[in-house]
Amino acid sequence: MTRAKQRRKPTIYDIALAAEISPSTVSIVLNGHALRHRISQETTDRVLEIARQLEYKVNTKARALRLAKSGLAGMIVANYRNRFFAGLVEAFEAKSRLEGLCPLVASGQRDPKTELEVATAMIKQQVDIIFFAGVTEPGPLNAMCRAEGILCVNIDLPHFSAPSVVTDNRLGAQMLTQCILDRIGEGRSRSARLMFIGGRAGEYATEERLLGFQALAPRDRSEADDTILCGYEPSEARISIARFHALHGALPDGVFVNSIAAFEGVVQFLLQLNPSEYTKTAFGCFDWHPLAAPLPFVAGMIEQDVGGIIDTAFSVIASPDIAPNEIFHVSPNLIRN
Amino acid sequence: MTRAKQRRKPTIYDIALAAEISPSTVSIVLNGHALRHRISQETTDRVLEIARQLEYKVNTKARALRLAKSGLAGMIVANYRNRFFAGLVEAFEAKSRLEGLCPLVASGQRDPKTELEVATAMIKQQVDIIFFAGVTEPGPLNAMCRAEGILCVNIDLPHFSAPSVVTDNRLGAQMLTQCILDRIGEGRSRSARLMFIGGRAGEYATEERLLGFQALAPRDRSEADDTILCGYEPSEARISIARFHALHGALPDGVFVNSIAAFEGVVQFLLQLNPSEYTKTAFGCFDWHPLAAPLPFVAGMIEQDVGGIIDTAFSVIASPDIAPNEIFHVSPNLIRN
DNA sequence: CGGCTTTGCTAAATGCATTTAGCAAGCAAT
DNA sequence: ATTGCTTGCTAAATGCATTTAGCAAAGCCG
Numbered sequence: 115m116t117r118a119k120q121r122r123k124p125t126i127y128d129i130a131l132a133a134e135i136s137p138s139t140v141s142i143v144l145n146g147h148a149l150r151h152r153i154s155q156e157t158t159d160r161v162l163e164i165a166r167q168l169e170y171k172v173n174t175k176a177r178a179l180r181l182a183k184s185g186l187a188g189m190i191v192a193n194y195r196n197r198f199f200a201g202l203v204e205a206f207e208a209k210s211r212l213e214g215l216c217p218l219v220a221s222g223q224r225d226p227k228t229e230l231e232v233a234t235a236m237i238k239q240q241v242d243i244i245f246f247a248g249v250t251e252p253g254p255l256n257a258m259c260r261a262e263g264i265l266c267v268n269i270d271l272p273h274f275s276a277p278s279v280v281t282d283n284r285l286g287a288q289m290l291t292q293c294i295l296d297r298i299g300e301g302r303s304r305s306a307r308l309m310f311i312g313g314r315a316g317e318y319a320t321e322e323r324l325l326g327f328q329a330l331a332p333r334d335r336s337e338a339d340d341t342i343l344c345g346y347e348p349s350e351a352r353i354s355i356a357r358f359h360a361l362h363g364a365l366p367d368g369v370f371v372n373s374i375a376a377f378e379g380v381v382q383f384l385l386q387l388n389p390s391e392y393t394k395t396a397f398g399c400f401d402w403h404p405l406a407a408p409l410p411f412v413a414g415m416i417e418q419d420v421g422g423i424i425d426t427a428f429s430v431i432a433s434p435d436i437a438p439n440e441i442f443h444v445s446p447n448l449i450r451n
Numbered sequence: 452m453t454r455a456k457q458r459r460k461p462t463i464y465d466i467a468l469a470a471e472i473s474p475s476t477v478s479i480v481l482n483g484h485a486l487r488h489r490i491s492q493e494t495t496d497r498v499l500e501i502a503r504q505l506e507y508k509v510n511t512k513a514r515a516l517r518l519a520k521s522g523l524a525g526m527i528v529a530n531y532r533n534r535f536f537a538g539l540v541e542a543f544e545a546k547s548r549l550e551g552l553c554p555l556v557a558s559g560q561r562d563p564k565t566e567l568e569v570a571t572a573m574i575k576q577q578v579d580i581i582f583f584a585g586v587t588e589p590g591p592l593n594a595m596c597r598a599e600g601i602l603c604v605n606i607d608l609p610h611f612s613a614p615s616v617v618t619d620n621r622l623g624a625q626m627l628t629q630c631i632l633d634r635i636g637e638g639r640s641r642s643a644r645l646m647f648i649g650g651r652a653g654e655y656a657t658e659e660r661l662l663g664f665q666a667l668a669p670r671d672r673s674e675a676d677d678t679i680l681c682g683y684e685p686s687e688a689r690i691s692i693a694r695f696h697a698l699h700g701a702l703p704d705g706v707f708v709n710s711i712a713a714f715e716g717v718v719q720f721l722l723q724l725n726p727s728e729y730t731k732t733a734f735g736c737f738d739w740h741p742l743a744a745p746l747p748f749v750a751g752m753i754e755q756d757v758g759g760i761i762d763t764a765f766s767v768i769a770s771p772d773i774a775p776n777e778i779f780h781v782s783p784n785l786i787r788n
Numbered sequence: 789c790g791g792c793t794t795t796g797c798t799a800a801a802t803g804c805a806t807t808t809a810g811c812a813a814g815c816a817a818t
Numbered sequence: 819a820t821t822g823c824t825t826g827c828t829a830a831a832t833g834c835a836t837t838t839a840g841c842a843a844a845g846c847c848g
Contacts, residue, residue: 125834136798141836152796174575175521176834179512179803186576194540200531204558216572219556221541235553238511239523348741374742382745389726404685405711405742408719462804473828478806489826513804516833794845802836811828818821 124168132164133157140165144172178240187215188241190222190232190255192248197374197403201420202247202269209424215242226250237262243431245269245424252276256438267427271318274439279427281418283319283400286446287326287370290398290416293448294368295330297396297413306332306367308340309358312351312376315343320372323400327370340366344376351379359383365395368413374401384411402449418446461505469501470494477502481509515577524552525578527559527569527592529585534711534740538757539584539606546761552579559586566592574599580768582606582761589613593775604764608655611776616764618755619780620656620737624663624707626785627735627753631705632667634733634750643669643704646695648679649688649713657709660737664707677703681713688716696720702732705750711738721748739786755783 126140133140135157142151143161164170178184187210191199203219210217218241222229233255236244244259246252247269256275259266272278295303308331313320320343342358344350351371359365371377377399384392392411399406402417422444430436463477470477472494479488480498501507515521524547528536540556547554555578559566566586573581574595581596583589584606593612596603609615632640645668650657657680679695681687688708696702708714714736721729729748736743739754759781767773 126836127834137835138798138800138837139796141834142797145836147837152794154796157796171575173516173577173834175512175516175577176803177836179510179516179805179834180836182803184512194531194537195534197532200537203531204560207558211568211572216576217557220554221544223541231548235548238508239553240510240512378741381742385745385747403742404715405718405740408715408722410722463806464804474805475807475828475830476826478804479827482806484807489824491826494826510804513833514806516804516835517806519833790848792845792847795843796841797843798841799839801838804833806832808831809829812826814823814825816821816823818819 123173124170125173126170128168129161129164129170132168133160135161144170182240183242184240185215186218186236186239186241187213188218188220188236188239188244190220190229190236190244190246190249192224193221196248198401198418198420199248201418202423205420205424206245209428213428222249224248224250229255233258237264243267245427246271246276265431267430269423269427272441276438277430277436277440277442279423279430279442279444280319281423282443282445283322284326284329285443286400286416286418286448287323288330289446289448290400290414291327291330291370293414293450294370294396294398298367302367304332308332308368308370309342309355309366310340310370310372311342311344311355311380312346312372313343314345323370323372331370346373346375348375348379348382351376352383353379355380355383359387365392367394368396369398371397371399374399374403374406377401377403377406381406381409407449407451412451414448414450416446417449419444460510461507462510463507465505466498466501466507469505470497472498481507519577520579521577522552523555523573523576523578524550525555525557525573525576525581527557527566527573527581527583527586529561530558533585535738535755535757536585538755539760542757542761543582546765550765561585561587563587570595574601580604582764583608583613602768604767606760606764609778613775614767614773614777614779616760616767616779616781617656618760619782620659621663621666622780623737623753623755623783623785624660625667626783627737627751628664628667628707630751630785630787631707631733631735635704639704641669644677645669645705645707646677646679646692646703647707647709648681648692648717649683649709650680651682652680660707660709683710683712685712685716685719688713689720690716692717692720696724696728702729704731705733706735708734708736711736711740711743714738714740714743718743718746744786744788749788751785751787753783754786756781 126137129140130137139153140161142148143153143158148158189206191203194200207217218236220232222232229249244264244266246255252268252273253275256266266276268276268278270280272280298306310324310327342354344354371380396413397411398414400416402415406412407415426442426444463474466477467474476490477498479485480490480495485495526543528540531537544554555573557569559569570592581601581603583592589605589608589610590612593603603613605613605615607617609617635643647661647664679691681691708717732748733750734748735751737753739752743749744752763779763781
């Protein structure tokens with residue numbers, strides 16, 4: 115392999131020179147349009163062989179400049195530390211490559227300013243599509259994409275200004291609530307006291323999950339302080355559940371923890387208690403993590419179907435006539451303990 | 452803001468037309484070379500104003516084509532689910548943007564074939580630099596970069612074929628071991644039995660950490676079965692520590708868990724035991740995770756300094772005369788419980 | 789043999805920004 | 819008036835791939 119290519123990267127002109135034909139023909143052949151343009155088999159073979167020998171690689175910048183598309187697929191996620199987004203990104207990368215696109219991912223850190231900056235950077239790179247996952251306000255970003263003619267999809271948080279793909283939060287919440295009730299046991303579950311902790315009022319996912327929870331939680335027990343929408347900070351969840359415990363002198367029969375972040379806070383609190391305090395309580399978390407799963411008091415966790423979400427999002431992109439306000443639901447999985 | 456830009460994106464030619472000057476001048480001004488090229492203040496202002504009005508954005512493809520550099524900074528990580536890599540990526544993104552580069556991250560999934568594919572895709576995108584973090588074999592990838600004239604740095608796993616930035620694993624291991632000994636207590640720590648579990652023999656990080664561990668672990672106690680390099684699969688770690696426990700009828704006084712993955716397996720095993728079995732044992736993990744930190748038996752965890760690693764890597768890139776085999780060490784942090 | 793089709797290929801325009809060499813006008817000095 | 823410098827700007831080449839319109843040669847028909 116004594117390749118004397120160190121000088122400069124070979125272009126189609128180098129191939130043309132070596133094959134004694136025109137650059138046009140080279141381009142046609144390399145793009146697989148030989149038949150369409152009636153290039154002879156002989157010429158085609160020669161071009162391909164020389165390209166191989168020279169280790170020719172297309173200059174993506176020149177191609178993108180000419181075609182006004184980059185072959186890049188963009189995705190913005192909130193962050194990578196969250197396992198849901200991490201899984202989403204990995205599924206996105208794999209699928210993008212399958213589709214022949216180069217994935218370009220960035221985190222928006224749930225900060226509108228960063229999100230805008232990151233989205234602008236992606237548009238500058240002329241990404242052909244963008245998925246917005248875990249963005250605080252998709253509306254303006256969707257508008258930007260429309261103005262630039264970039265196809266986009268909202269993930270996780272839907273918005274009417276672009277097609278959206280979301281987990282079926284209500285269904286997942288029902289599955290999780292049922293799992294909690296199962297753990298509590300036939301006898302007690304009818305009159306069990308269930309608590310919902312974590313998330314924000316008015317927020318799409320939280321509201322949906324709350325609906326799923328309330329559909330199964332014993333009616334007569336839905337008292338005001340059983341639903342604590344304290345956000346996603348572990349410390350807030352810790353304080354909130356501690357307050358409940360102090361007030362009632364005990365934990366409820368079941369706890370629906372909305373998100374792994376809130377779960378962190380709950381665990382922090384529980385581990386300060388005497389184990390006998392929480393072994394009678396069934397916990398469920400709308401999120402899955404391998405470190406939380408083996409905890410003895412965990413009845414079940416919800417794992418969102420990141421592969422399904424990404425596949426759906428790509429199929430949305432591929433369908434040209436989908437209404438911007440359409441929402442697709444993907445069922446999550448319940449992992450029972 | 453009734454912008455009639457829908458048609459086509461404005462180019463420097465549009466600006467030139469509007470300002471009644473040449474595109475050359477526009478380019479010079481927009482690149483901040485006005486002074487160097489003696490463009491009058493008046494002209495400069497006019498160009499900038501019109502560019503603003505037209506919402507001009509440079510076409511990165513054309514620029515990249517001309518300059519033969521893309522303004523992209525690439526990084527390959529093993530995956531995103533691991534918190535260390537997740538943090539690394541977030542630090543990388545932030546720093547890249549500070550440096551005026553657009554971050555392009557991809558995961559190699561610890562699979563040489565994927566790594567090669569991903570690296571090739573990045574090179575096709577003409578990234579200006581690449582960081583390799585958590586790739587199985589940096590050598591060939593470093594060689595590719597050299598052939599293409601792309602600056603690269605190895606992170607986490609060093610290799611002589613490019614400058615490397617790694618956590619000071621030995622130091623971190625010493626800190627963690629000391630922390631475990633502290634927890635065990637003055638009285639017992641001299642003759643304490645310490646165990647090292649997780650990682651692979653012959654692997655750089657594991658060997659380094661083992662050296663740090665052995666430097667402090669009581670000498671006379673370093674028996675063969677106290678060091679279990681069972682890889683990174685949680686199930687392997689679970690089985691290994693279970694076997695130890697069955698064989699000796701008890702846990703050791705202290706356990707050095709090498710990686711959060713191994714820790715998962717350890718936790719799985721512990722939670723099956725009666726708590727009295729493990730409360731006398733001090734656990735330390737070379738990795739940090741918020742769900743593991745509050746566990747009562749955890750004495751401390753090591754958090755690698757992702758920001759420091761990325762900053763160091765960028766400074767390596769900026770220094771043209773660094774030997775390819777040079778290795779930079781970044782101290783990690785011990786999080787005590 | 790003239791006219792038509794088919795085959796196989798090419799010329800040239802295009803996308804947009806950057807940079808170098810250098811022009812023209814104005815002014816000062818001799 | 820001539821020479822020389824400065825100021826302010828521009829022409830034109832360059833990077834590389836793609837695509838459309840169309841040319842030349844060969845083959846076929848009547």
